[in-house]
Amino acid sequence: MSESSNSSGGGLSPGDELRVALENASLDTLAVRAGQRRSPEGEHSEAIYTTSSYVFANAAEAAARFSGELAGNVYSRYTNPTVRNFEERIAALEGAEQAVATSSGMAAILSTCLALLKSGDHVVCSRDVFGTTTVLLNKFLAKFGVSSSMVPLSDLSAWKAAIRPETKLLFLETPSNPLCEVGDLTALSTLAKETNTLLVVDNCLCTPALQRPFEFGADIVIHSATKYLDGQGRCLGGVALGRAELMDEVLGFVRSAGPTMSPFNAWVFLKGLETLRLRMDAHSANAMELALWLNEQAAVEKVFYAGLEDHVGHALAKQQQRAFGGVLSFRVKGDREQAWHVIDKTRILSLTANLGDAKTTIVHPATTTHGRLNAQEKVDGGISENLIRVAVGLEAIDDIKADLQRGLDTV
Numbered sequence: 084m085s086e087s088s089n090s091s092g093g094g095l096s097p098g099d100e101l102r103v104a105l106e107n108a109s110l111d112t113l114a115v116r117a118g119q120r121r122s123p124e125g126e127h128s129e130a131i132y133t134t135s136s137y138v139f140a141n142a143a144e145a146a147a148r149f150s151g152e153l154a155g156n157v158y159s160r161y162t163n164p165t166v167r168n169f170e171e172r173i174a175a176l177e178g179a180e181q182a183v184a185t186s187s188g189m190a191a192i193l194s195t196c197l198a199l200l201k202s203g204d205h206v207v208c209s210r211d212v213f214g215t216t217t218v219l220l221n222k223f224l225a226k227f228g229v230s231s232s233m234v235p236l237s238d239l240s241a242w243k244a245a246i247r248p249e250t251k252l253l254f255l256e257t258p259s260n261p262l263c264e265v266g267d268l269t270a271l272s273t274l275a276k277e278t279n280t281l282l283v284v285d286n287c288l289c290t291p292a293l294q295r296p297f298e299f300g301a302d303i304v305i306h307s308a309t310k311y312l313d314g315q316g317r318c319l320g321g322v323a324l325g326r327a328e329l330m331d332e333v334l335g336f337v338r339s340a341g342p343t344m345s346p347f348n349a350w351v352f353l354k355g356l357e358t359l360r361l362r363m364d365a366h367s368a369n370a371m372e373l374a375l376w377l378n379e380q381a382a383v384e385k386v387f388y389a390g391l392e393d394h395v396g397h398a399l400a401k402q403q404q405r406a407f408g409g410v411l412s413f414r415v416k417g418d419r420e421q422a423w424h425v426i427d428k429t430r431i432l433s434l435t436a437n438l439g440d441a442k443t444t445i446v447h448p449a450t451t452t453h454g455r456l457n458a459q460e461k462v463d464g465g466i467s468e469n470l471i472r473v474a475v476g477l478e479a480i481d482d483i484k485a486d487l488q489r490g491l492d493t494v
């Protein structure tokens with residue numbers, strides 16, 4: 084069915100009619116429908132616009148588009164129909180006014196920081212964020228006069244104590260990776276408002292299918308689309324979301340600096356979003372079953388998963404999340420040797436640092452994802468030598484258990 088044949092013939096364009104019809108739609112509908120504008124070709128699946136620039140009807144239109152007087156595409160470094168389609172869909176799912184897509188999750192974090200911070204500003208960041216985020220803040224942004232303080236995710240008094248007059252951003256991920264600690268989004272957003280700072284939440288592990296940080300008062304949400312938004316480990320991408328006044332600044336940075344999402348990747352993420360909730364529910368169900376099973380294994384010392392009732396963040400996670408997600412970790416009885424043994428005995432699981440894939444991944448955080456931390460930082464962050472992280476995929480759970488059992492039974 085072409086766009087025009089789906090139109091009522093009223094004053095609105097078919098794209099605008101769709102937007103009005105979706106105003107009160109549920110998350111499941113938005114995930115499949117939001118943001119699409121069909122071309123006159125009437126394509127059913129979203130089109131991929133692989134073009135770097137756009138033509139104008141005449142010189143006056145070119146001038147008006149360049150000056151921003153006339154809306155429309157100019158150049159794909161900052162506007163592209165497929166990328167806009169992805170931005171509108173993820174904005175609808177997160178409940179954000181505006182989204183800005185980027186070439187990777189790190190590019191979304193960098194673009195947000197460079198757009199909203201200046202020399203002399205200060206960031207308070209959870210100690211338990213993705214390691215590269217810490218490097219970006221402590222090594223690279225520090226070179227430009229932006230300082231950072233790292234605090235334990237769930238210690239509210241440490242967040243309060245770290246805030247200074249020049250603090251501009253509070254940055255966290257919840258739940259944390261790999262120990263599934265949970266940050267209190269309501270308390271931190273109240274603190275951000277009291278201190279005139281912005282609360283930035285990397286929602287990569289939950290996605291809007293499980294947690295919507297704006298509902299708890301967050302100002303900005305970040306994603307590595309590379310993870311669950313894609314869901315099959317194919318593409319790098321990222322996105323920042325928030326109020327238009329903030330996102331206009333981020334878009335201005337992307338327009339000037341060029342960490343732009345490619346139209347092909349935007350299309351892959353659009354397709355990923357269509358199945359996001361189904362996948363997140365399946366990841367969560369598999370992870371829950373694996374956590375309960377690991378808890379009963381003689382060779383396992385401790386399991387970290389917020390879905391377990393004895394996990395320190397369980398009650399808070401239940402308030403903030405619809406389910407507990409696909410990432411868990413556990414300590415094997417013993418040391419590095421025993422942890423490596425369990426990892427090396429697997430045959431189905433992929434030994435790789437990525438997460439958010441249909442394929443289950445396994446990794447030894449102390450020597451890979453968290454290998455850059457010094458000994459004290461590892462102790463403070465709970466990254467012990469006997470810790471293993473599993474990002475549970477969509478395989479049959481009994482096959483995942485059997486793959487881990489081979490090593491656990493022979494530790």
Ligand SMILES: Cc1ncc(COP(=O)(O)O)c(C=O)c1O
Nearest residue numbers: 187188189213285287307309320
């Ligand atoms: C929580 C989180 N945020 C951000 C990133 C960075 O994303 P990307 O690899 O797309 O740059 C990652 C990557 O692993 C991540 O796990």
